Amino acid sequence: MKKSQLYLILLISVLIIASLWALYPSFKWWGMSEAEKQALRSTEPQELINLERKSMKLGLDLQGGMHVVLQVDKSKLKEGEMSDAVDRALEIIRNRVDQFGVAEPLIHKSGGDRIVVELPGLQDVERAQSLIGQTAQLEFKLLETSDNTNSILKRIDQVLSKADTSSIKEEGKAAEKKEGEQGKEEKGAKDLFGESKTDSAGDTTALLEEEEGDRERPFTQYLESYERSYGFMVLVDEKPKVELLLNQPQVKALIPDDVEFAWSTRAETFQNQKFWSLYLLKKRVELSGNYLVDAKPRYDQFRKPEVNFTLTKQGGRIFARVTGANIDKPLAITLDGRVESAPIIRSKIRDTGVIEMGGVATIEDATDLSIVLRAGALPAPVKIIENRVIGPSLGQDSIRKGTTAALVGFGLVLLFLAVYYRLSGIIADMSIILNCIFLMAAMAALRATLTLPGIAGIILTVGMSDDACVLIFERIREEMKTGKTIRAAIDAGYKRALLAIIDSHVTTLITAAVLFQFGTGPVKGFAVSLSLGVFINLFTSVVITRLVFDIRKEYRTLSI
């Protein structure tokens, strides 16, 4: 055979070996059972990670995981700040996700104001969503003095007892329905409380009517002070009433400009009662989270979770000044407007401090808080506008079914070709098999993601490579019928068919390119599989089969 043919065979052999080598990690990874993975994780974790990294990337629809799109709220930003804000938000979210510890997160910008976050293999979706979604604005504020607080509360009582309660009742009815749903959501989402159903979060308006007995203190009757802090306890059931009253315009007008009411982040349990804490804070931010340099979750001496934070030098100076001037007074630490804790300052604090998280918080809560504090506050709030979660069992199910279908389809095509075109058909089969191997190796090497439609794309590629072979063979048959010699028939067949093959491949590539550009996730995976498949197909269907035929040209009969 000619030298060029020899080189070509050598090239193909090298490609085959390279492909198999590139695919080996994937097969090994897929072949390992969960138990084997566990075992390897404990003995040689690094090797496991490397193995996973080298094997083919699976899309969310095959692995399970979470895909969210966040929209940056631009209402509070100025004109030019938008794109910068989105970039910063992206970095911050990336930081948070990195610390959360997901294997291969995908985070990128989309459109002018959207951020796409994909976390494959994620189990704890709710935790991830709250981690990503919070603004995480940390602020230190002082509380209003007791005297001032008490006088404000008294005035609120006075104003309300004189007020016309009927309008309040109207509002109450409207707010009730909303509260009722909120109440259920809180219960469903965090079933830690385990209490019996709260129906309609207390019949707000009805109770407002009932308790006319305490018309002296329509507001403060719900507030109870307790020793441990300067905040007021409000029973869970009564929180909506308090909020309703606080929202009354007469009450709002009473509150001075330099203070504001703020709720605690969580409800606590004390002596079998569940309650929220309400604080009256000075609006002024004494220190913001920008000065935080580190935050770590810890257990305090009572085995309760807390967060230890460290400030920058400058932050330390400010903090020292504030704490020094306010000994024995409480300092509220707020996160996104809710009070995490309000400890009493015992001594001047320089640059480290503690955020106590209260009884119901878990070490996970402390960890998550540390993560968002370390990563920083988002420049603007974000909202989740698209949320897709695939459970892992659905993913595995899809893999299984997709692979079965692919193999079956594959088998049928191979069989048909072998039967219809006999030996040439078998050559065609070989080229199709090589096509698939090269395709999968290319995807593994390029770290392309395999999705369920991607598997369909591979099957379509099989269809296309089969098409190319059929085009060539049919042409050869035709040429042979016109009486050409075998050699001439083969030559003519390839020549004529080549143009049509190129045309069909280019048109498919056009649609694949469009899909790649406009598609997301699974659709992109499909476009990638298809495009790669088409390219590789040009090589296998035309070059490789040609090679084989060339070698066999010398024969007198052609099995086709």
Next chain:
Amino acid sequence: MLQILEKTNINFIGKRHYALAVSGVLVLLGIVAFVSIFLGKANLGIDFAGGTMVEGYFEKQVSIGDLRSALSRNRFDDASIQSLAREKPNYFTIRVKTTTDEEVTKISKDILSVLANEFPDNKFHLDSVDGIGPAVGKTLQKQARMAVLLAALGILIYIWIRFDFRFGVAATIATFHDVLVVLGILFLLHREMTLLIITALLTLGGYSLTDKVVVYDRVRENLKLFRKKGDFITTINTSINEVLSRTIITVFTTFMAVFAIFIAGGEVIHDFALALLIGMIVGTYSSWFIASSIIVEWEKRAPKRFK
């Protein structure tokens, strides 16, 4: 050698009037489908309509009626519930429209907590959640339209370059015809319109085009040979007949492959495979009867010797 078709001589072009009539009806159906989708009256997946979809299965038996009333009692009175026959029994898809600007995660959490509350001793295993805010749905619609437009343009230009303007236009029209007809049929079968279906439509557009390209290729070749004879219609007929063998075999084998997906590939890509299957049949039909007929009709009204 094994040969399915011996030399055929079917008068494709001759039958074009019937074909064009049938196609006319189907294309009309497709346009109706398209308009309905636009107006939101078709079975739109939440990709386009926005909304939240929760899929999963209960451990114990639940009737659809109970599920529906449970959701109605708790604010989800417009929930659309489907019982799916999957491997696990008691499998349901719950779909809710998003009309407000609420955070989409909240809606899915609400649904799950309603299920937990209403069926306390019957655990619901979540398989997947899709929550799309209304803004996103519109964006996806826009993107899908852009994609279709760009693909059509790309095809037109490429065929124009490779063959001839008229071929280009005819190919584009035929491809549009294919996509619209498949859309119409899917609409008739009340299939859900999702991004994946759009993908299938675009793919079959590209794929059916290759069929037309193969025919055109042969037509061009034959026209060169028959230039002197100048019988346009016969040339085209012959061309189509010549490639008949190849067309049938290719379609047959690819059909088998996609059929495997249709049967065994699972729910998620089931409709995708269906669209492709229908598309392949329609595409072949249009390669034979429509694509070249357009050129013939055009030639009749505005004769121009092809080179």
